[in-house]
Amino acid sequence: MIDPWDVEEVDYERLTEEFGIRPIDEKVRELLPRRFPLLDRGIVFGHRDYDSFLKDYNDGKLVSVLSGMMPSGRMHLGHKTVVDQLVFYQQEMDVKVYVPIADLEAHHARNMDLDRAHRIAVEEYVLNYAALGLDLDPDRCEIYLQSERKTVQRMALLLAGRLTWNTVKNTYGFTGETNMGHAFAPIVQAADILHPQEIEGPHRVLVPVGVDQDPHLRLTRDIAEKEDLIKPASTYHRFMTGLTGGKMSSSKPNTAIFLTDDPETAKEKVWNAKTGGGATLEEHREHGGNPDECVVYELMVYHLADRIGGDEKLREIRKKCREGDIICGECKRMVGEALAEILEELERRREDVRDELPDLLSQHPDAPEVPEDW
Amino acid sequence: MIDPWDVEEVDYERLTEEFGIRPIDEKVRELLPRRFPLLDRGIVFGHRDYDSFLKDYNDGKLVSVLSGMMPSGRMHLGHKTVVDQLVFYQQEMDVKVYVPIADLEAHHARNMDLDRAHRIAVEEYVLNYAALGLDLDPDRCEIYLQSERKTVQRMALLLAGRLTWNTVKNTYGFTGETNMGHAFAPIVQAADILHPQEIEGPHRVLVPVGVDQDPHLRLTRDIAEKEDLIKPASTYHRFMTGLTGGKMSSSKPNTAIFLTDDPETAKEKVWNAKTGGGATLEEHREHGGNPDECVVYELMVYHLADRIGGDEKLREIRKKCREGDIICGECKRMVGEALAEILEELERRREDVRDELPDLLSQHPDAPEVPEDW
Numbered sequence: 001m002i003d004p005w006d007v008e009e010v011d012y013e014r015l016t017e018e019f020g021i022r023p024i025d026e027k028v029r030e031l032l033p034r035r036f037p038l039l040d041r042g043i044v045f046g047h048r049d050y051d052s053f054l055k056d057y058n059d060g061k062l063v064s065v066l067s068g069m070m071p072s073g074r075m076h077l078g079h080k081t082v083v084d085q086l087v088f089y090q091q092e093m094d095v096k097v098y099v100p101i102a103d104l105e106a107h108h109a110r111n112m113d114l115d116r117a118h119r120i121a122v123e124e125y126v127l128n129y130a131a132l133g134l135d136l137d138p139d140r141c142e143i144y145l146q147s148e149r150k151t152v153q154r155m156a157l158l159l160a161g162r163l164t165w166n167t168v169k170n171t172y173g174f175t176g177e178t179n180m181g182h183a184f185a186p187i188v189q190a191a192d193i194l195h196p197q198e199i200e201g202p203h204r205v206l207v208p209v210g211v212d213q214d215p216h217l218r219l220t221r222d223i224a225e226k227e228d229l230i231k232p233a234s235t236y237h238r239f240m241t242g243l244t245g246g247k248m249s250s251s252k253p254n255t256a257i258f259l260t261d262d263p264e265t266a267k268e269k270v271w272n273a274k275t276g277g278g279a280t281l282e283e284h285r286e287h288g289g290n291p292d293e294c295v296v297y298e299l300m301v302y303h304l305a306d307r308i309g310g311d312e313k314l315r316e317i318r319k320k321c322r323e324g325d326i327i328c329g330e331c332k333r334m335v336g337e338a339l340a341e342i343l344e345e346l347e348r349r350r351e352d353v354r355d356e357l358p359d360l361l362s363q364h365p366d367a368p369e370v371p372e373d374w
Numbered sequence: 375m376i377d378p379w380d381v382e383e384v385d386y387e388r389l390t391e392e393f394g395i396r397p398i399d400e401k402v403r404e405l406l407p408r409r410f411p412l413l414d415r416g417i418v419f420g421h422r423d424y425d426s427f428l429k430d431y432n433d434g435k436l437v438s439v440l441s442g443m444m445p446s447g448r449m450h451l452g453h454k455t456v457v458d459q460l461v462f463y464q465q466e467m468d469v470k471v472y473v474p475i476a477d478l479e480a481h482h483a484r485n486m487d488l489d490r491a492h493r494i495a496v497e498e499y500v501l502n503y504a505a506l507g508l509d510l511d512p513d514r515c516e517i518y519l520q521s522e523r524k525t526v527q528r529m530a531l532l533l534a535g536r537l538t539w540n541t542v543k544n545t546y547g548f549t550g551e552t553n554m555g556h557a558f559a560p561i562v563q564a565a566d567i568l569h570p571q572e573i574e575g576p577h578r579v580l581v582p583v584g585v586d587q588d589p590h591l592r593l594t595r596d597i598a599e600k601e602d603l604i605k606p607a608s609t610y611h612r613f614m615t616g617l618t619g620g621k622m623s624s625s626k627p628n629t630a631i632f633l634t635d636d637p638e639t640a641k642e643k644v645w646n647a648k649t650g651g652g653a654t655l656e657e658h659r660e661h662g663g664n665p666d667e668c669v670v671y672e673l674m675v676y677h678l679a680d681r682i683g684g685d686e687k688l689r690e691i692r693k694k695c696r697e698g699d700i701i702c703g704e705c706k707r708m709v710g711e712a713l714a715e716i717l718e719e720l721e722r723r724r725e726d727v728r729d730e731l732p733d734l735l736s737q738h739p740d741a742p743e744v745p746e747d748w
Contacts, residue, residue, distance in 0.1 A: 104531055107532070146531075147531070150527070153527045154521065157558065158521070160482065161481065164550060164553050165554060169550070174539065176538060178538060179534065179539075181534035182535070184554065
């Protein structure tokens with residue numbers, strides 16, 4: 001649970017001391033050519049070499065952004081956080097975006113056949129990425145399958161010499177029963193991250209990820225160093241809390257708002273969500289609620305701020321909640337309405353982009369085709 | 375040490391019971407379209423599905439042969455045994471031959487940089503393969519680098535899901551400190567063996583190997599079964615004994631006759647070789663020698679029989695040795711002379727083929743180029 005104006009709550013000291021993740025402070029934010037709300041609100045809170053990435057960008061040097069998609073399950077609001085970042089770098093900073101589709105990993109680690117992975121990638125992920133604003137023009141964005149991109153495959157087979165079994169085992173918790181395709185997935189991912197330098201020459205590649213992905217970034221940075229490549233930069237965002245309080249997960253529909261949920265379903269999920277409100281209405285009125293423990297408030301901060309009145313409105317709601325001047329039902333109604341609007345818009349945009357998608361994807365040499373029944 | 379007319383000495387029962395390797399008996403040999411001395415003399419002594427391979431061949435079905443080269447060190451007579459088989463299948467049976475160059479394995483398992491591996495592959499291996507009679511016409515033979523052949527790389531990354539770490543660890547004796555490139559080498563090899571079926575459709579691929587390679591064939595056959603591919607056939611040949619009695623090894627020059635040894639060096643090595651002769655000349659004359667313990671006799675059987683008078687002559691020498699009627703010096707002189715002839719011929723053929731090699735290799739899309747100083 002986060003407080004967008006109190007990011008010091010995050011244990012930066014531990015992250016810095018133990019792992020070397022640095023906070024995104026005012027000095028870093030000043031390097032951005034324009035305001036980036038996800039940073040301002042502390043959702044993207046930490047980084048490695050993000051300042052170097054931004055300096056290179058400001059110096060007119062080549063930089064790129066990369067973030068993979070795992071084609072399994074349905075996209076939810078948690079996934080949207082990454083796409084929002086890709087869209088920002090592409091649309092507001094004109095940086096090229098690489099989007100590997102981790103079909104090899106889905107196949108080996110999640111036992112999914114490739115055809116199914118490709119269908120999910122297109123129907124569920126690529127379509128939503130485009131609807132969320134990512135321009136699929138192949139000059140501005142490269143979407144590719146791990147199973148099709150030769151440069152990545154060759155790099156993976158070569159980079160593999162840089163890691164021992166013990167290293168991947170300890171980093172990823174593999175066992176003797178782990179299949180070698182799964183065990184190789186981190187190496188293919190490292191090749192994903194490093195291959196833009198093979199294609200376009202040495203440059204800083206930014207990888208926006210959830211903070212749980214940092215071990216992978218550390219490993220890739222180590223490999224980059226050994227290979228005389230430029231270490232990838234990374235930013236770290238927090239995970240959204242699930243609607244019921246635990247983890248937001250595709251496999252538990254009640255924990256997540258899916259991008260393809262119909263508005264009524266979404267409203268209902270919000271209505272049943274865990275809030276920071278008092279145990280009873282009377283208690284709430286008397287002692288106030290706790291927005292830092294409230295999933296409904298978190299939804300506002302992550303995805304709805306600009307729609308409901310911006311930072312000022314957030315500050316107001318926060319204050320009112322603490323003082324018991326606004327009750328959970330009001331927040332839920334407001335969030336439900338705003339979410340419904342977003343989901344309706346997304347649905348319209350998906351329909352807009354659907355017809356162009358086959359042609360757009362066909363311009364990406366290693367991308368999946370749209371399914372035959374498109 | 376072998377006796378070409380007493381192949382029952384080999385513990386076939388154990389090989390059959392424990393591993394399922396079957397002896398190459400008369401029934402199998404009858405399937406061959408013509409006589410194959412390496413089989414007749416028991417040098418190639420066992421197989422898996424070789425009879426199926428030959429039946430498919432006799433039925434006019436597509437079959438192919440594959441044997442990889444490890445580009446490290448110098449080629450010696452032990453390596454020639456494999457090449458002789460490739461040449462037989464290509465020249466006498468018109469079967470297409472695939473020759474993977476295991477540069478990825480040399481890189482990861484032997485710490486060799488790729489450029490050096492490619493130089494050795496061309497200068498030492500490909501040149502000698504051609505000199506030994508392999509036709510490099512790309513319709514009859516495909517020479518390729520593991521690091522360049524996309525089909526193999528993709529297959530390896532997909533097949534990897536069929537094996538656990540425990541399986542490769544136990545089969546190859548890997549440890550936690552084994553690098554993942556090395557750990558992946560058996561999977562790339564399996565892809566080498568199976569990829570002709572991906573290129574040309576399902577068919578039986580024969581892999582002639584030393585018997586120590588059987589674990590690898592078993593593993594590849596298991597993968598083939600899971601992938602609904604036709605299991606590779608394999609034949610097994612024995613290793614030549616080193617000249618000094620132990621293993622023949624590129625890294626111990628006195629144990630091996632190299633294909634690029636000059637004739638005088640070769641003669642000297644033969645002169646110093648371990649024989650099956652008596653401890654003293656008197657003892658030898660009285661009790662005879664033991665050709666089954668004689669490296670010099672083994673050289674005759676493996677490589678010189680046709681040059682010194684065929685099976686009849688071998689039989690005669692064998693008998694005379696046992697009875698003390700021929701002494702080691704005589705055998706050594708004969709073998710030295712015959713070897714010198716072979717090495718001189720090889721040198722001439724290397725010079726003949728050298729000029730064509732750049733053009734020939736350039737017709738193999740994934741083969742190494744000849745070095746710049748060719």
